Amino acid sequence: MTAPILSVKDLSVTFDVRQQGAWPWTPARKLHAVNKVNFDLKPGECLGVVGESGSGKSTLARAIVGTVPTSGGQILVDGRDLASMSPEERRVHRRDVQMVFQDPLAALNPRMTVGEIIAEPLITHEPNTPRAEVKKRVSELMERVGLLPNLINRYPHEFSGGQCQRIGIARALILRPKLLICDEPVSALDVSVQAQVVNLLMELQRDFGLSMIFIAHDLSVVKHISDEIVVMYLGTVMEQANARTLTTKPSHPYSQALISAVPIPDPVLERARPRAVIEGELPSPLNPPSGCVFRTRCPKAQASCAGDRPALLDLGNDHTVACPFHEEVDVLAAAV
Amino acid sequence: MYPDKAKMESLVEATELAEVRGRSLWSDARARFIRNKAAVGGLIILILILAFSLFGQVFQAWSNEAIDWKLVGRVTQIGGPSFENGHYFGADDLGRDLYARVVQGTGISIMVGVVGSLVAVIVGTLYGATAGYFGGRLDNIMMRTVDVLMSIPFMFVLILMLVIWGRSITMLFVGIGLISWLDMARIVRGQTLSIKNKEFVETAVAIGVRPFTIILRHIVPNLLGIVVVYATLLIPGLIMAESFISFLGLGVQEPMTSLGALIQGGSKQMLYGAWWQIAFPLFFFLATLFAFTFVGDGLRDALDPKDR
Structure with missing residues (x-):
């Protein structure tokens, strides 16, 4: 058991939202963008984070990189708590985590x-590097990522x-960071280019021995690149498992719905497969539902879901799920 | 017909190895500016006026302080523009050469505008970018200070300063420098607020770049376009302000002069038929203002193509 390179413990990020025209002394409303998230990332592995828009994926990434202040919990990189560092230490430490x-x-x-x-990044953290050296390293890296160095x-x-x-x-790679955080790196690209970039990232991860967090809302892309997948909804973790288990035998109703939304490139199979369609919109994170945040849209919701927040249940084999009514559903493996 | 193999190889080599020079946004803007005829015309006129104020004294037959005693008392009759006695623009009411004085006055007027504008660019940009980037309480303090300074009637204070500490060109520079950066600071702050939320600034923070380096490397270059435009359009305003002060008799003092002081002198003599005393300074005054305004408009169109 190797020590995790990144370990996130009970991480919360809240934003203060002030209403227009409110008095300065009225307390701001709290927006819980990330709510008590836990996970570990082993060195050299890739953790995928999926969830729909507004589920707090990007905020999670920004909190780890440190561009958004956290409001609770710990982020340990290589066993060191980021919050306990002085600003200058923190600044120097940023070279190990790139985005x-x-x-x-x-x-x-x-x-x-x-x-x-x-x-x-190079001239920021190694300001005494000679110019020729900087240029050489930039050219090498450009070639490595598939760009002509003469550009x-x-x-x-x-x-x-x-x-x-x-x-x-x-x-992001010029300083050889230990951890690379990719915040939806391919969602703005078209499909053929997406594949190129994802393959490039996988190659680089192997060659540089990178640990990665890969955020996306497209499960098929995440499954392709990740060892482990975390499913988030409204700032909370719904389910976590290794990529294969999660995509073939998801237990949480939300994961099941996400996977059934991935189209199968075969019209016959696509028409035949059962669908777990969820309806409605993501509730406002300013006013989240009590208990399980997913209960307002959950097909299996029961009265007890409104009570306490469901605890993460360990199903063994590093598979955890935040739903007491979980059941394994065999979704079509061809879907993803 | 096959192309020469050696030549082809050298071509391949050349295209592969030569570093391609990119087209920066600045060079795009330059190309757009050159296509704008009014702006280029304004720039040419501006260069001519600048050359006139810098090198005009080479051609002057009289110094700007010397009095032509032959004309004294009869300026309105025989003091008009003439090449024979060397007064190309005529003489002023004291018999001094108006050409030499217009050369000097144009120089001083442009200098007031340019210096004031430079102060605005340097102080205003750094001040506004700092306030906007750090935000929060610092931003509040800094911008409320600007608000307070702005609410003081500037012309009134400037006149008071000139009266209390003496009428000198230094005091004029200080006074204009003190107020010219206020608007600039506001404009720059507004721009900074929108730029600092762009992802490349966040990337720089994530990389670990120091805050002031971020301001200088990422924020200022991206708002420089609007700063350049505003600075160019600020110059005519400052020239006007200086001229107004000088017109009141408070600004530039003898033997120095500015276009405003010359126009004031000329306006008194207009009634007696000495038209040249107001016509020449006024011509250079208007030409300078028009030229700066056209150049400023051209720069705005060139640097901010989205705004048209």
């Missing part, structure tokens, strides 16, 4: 050349979305 963003173009400064963008003086707006995402990946 790839959702919108590839927006994450690149339009006034900087690609070379400057990729070199930025080093180009500007981001001259690249396609897939190329921009490669630039973002190169920037």
